[in-house]
Amino acid sequence: MASSALRIAVRRLSQQSSSRTPVLLRQMFEPKSCTYTYLLGDPESREALLIDPVLETAQRDAHLVKELGLRLLYAVNTHCHADHITGSGVLKSLLPGCQSVISRLSGAQADLHIEEGDSIRFGRFALETRASPGHTPGCVTFVLSDQSMAFTGDALLIRGCGRTDFQQGCARTLYHSVHEKIFTLPGNCLIYPAHDYHGLTVSTVEEERTLNPRLTLSCEEFIKVMDNLNLPKPQQIDFAVPANMRCGVQTPPS
Numbered sequence: 457m458a459s460s461a462l463r464i465a466v467r468r469l470s471q472q473s474s475s476r477t478p479v480l481l482r483q484m485f486e487p488k489s490c491t492y493t494y495l496l497g498d499p500e501s502r503e504a505l506l507i508d509p510v511l512e513t514a515q516r517d518a519h520l521v522k523e524l525g526l527r528l529l530y531a532v533n534t535h536c537h538a539d540h541i542t543g544s545g546v547l548k549s550l551l552p553g554c555q556s557v558i559s560r561l562s563g564a565q566a567d568l569h570i571e572e573g574d575s576i577r578f579g580r581f582a583l584e585t586r587a588s589p590g591h592t593p594g595c596v597t598f599v600l601s602d603q604s605m606a607f608t609g610d611a612l613l614i615r616g617c618g619r620t621d622f623q624q625g626c627a628r629t630l631y632h633s634v635h636e637k638i639f640t641l642p643g644n645c646l647i648y649p650a651h652d653y654h655g656l657t658v659s660t661v662e663e664e665r666t667l668n669p670r671l672t673l674s675c676e677e678f679i680k681v682m683d684n685l686n687l688p689k690p691q692q693i694d695f696a697v698p699a700n701m702r703c704g705v706q707t708p709p710s
């Protein structure tokens with residue numbers, strides 16, 4: 457009798473938890489800078505945030521937010537980007553109530569400054585901030601609270617990583633960030649980067665831990681590779697960085 461009552465209670469509990477809607481996730485692409493912007497939302501409360509919005513696609517993102525009946529709380533940046541201007545400032549005008557967010561260590565203006573361990577809440581969900589410097593000193597990775605997905609910005613790309621030859625980049629620091637802050641997540645944790653230049657969209661911690669051609673090297677070998685990438689500098693760097701220090705707009709955030 458007691459055990460059948462328990463079985464019913466367990467069934468009710470599992471029905472309840474499976475009927476809770478999972479996080480809403482949309483991955484959007486900006487082709488000029490090959491940037492991914494992510495929309496995350498709670499389908500129940502309708503609270504949402506955008507990660508790494510781009511100026512050129514801010515109208516598109518605002519339209520999607522409205523179409524889905526979401527309320528945008530935050531426009532969040534993983535770092536002060538060098539290859540595009542952030543859409544944060546424009547989104548604040550398009551969607552009043554939205555606040556811009558970036559790490560304190562980025563040195564950039566924003567409504568809210570975050571650091572290691574800070575949580576950004578939206579409805580029943582939260583993103584945990586993990587400092588992952590190296591590409592820039594202010595780079596952060598956002599991890600969904602159940603550790604099912606991580607938004608790595610330019611710290612970890614699919615089968616690659618962010619370059620370390622400008623914006624006070626440091627290959628040794630990046631190596632330690634990825635190994636200590638990202639590769640320590642569960643193997644099945646999905647990796648969503650800020651860019652992809654080969655048409656790939658998502659990876660996992662396990663895939664990158666075992667297959668990433670740069671991050672599977674020793675630290676000293678990694679540094680040699682990073683010192684010899686010889687990449688041309690991003691086309692927009694000279695105006696994107698100063699603009700992003702001001703939230704992507706000329707006037708400071710309110």
Ligand SMILES: N[C@@H](CCC(=O)N[C@@H](CCS)C(=O)NCC(=O)O)C(=O)O
Pocket residue numbers: 488489537538539610616617618619620651687688689690691692
């Ligand atoms: N061609 C692009 C810039 C490409 C680039 O430098 N990407 C950066 C990430 C954005 S700051 C990077 O770290 N790339 C690593 C790599 O191995 O490609 C442009 O002109 O915008």
Ligand SMILES: [Fe+2]
Pocket residue numbers: 535536537538539591610618
């Ligand atoms: Fe970058």
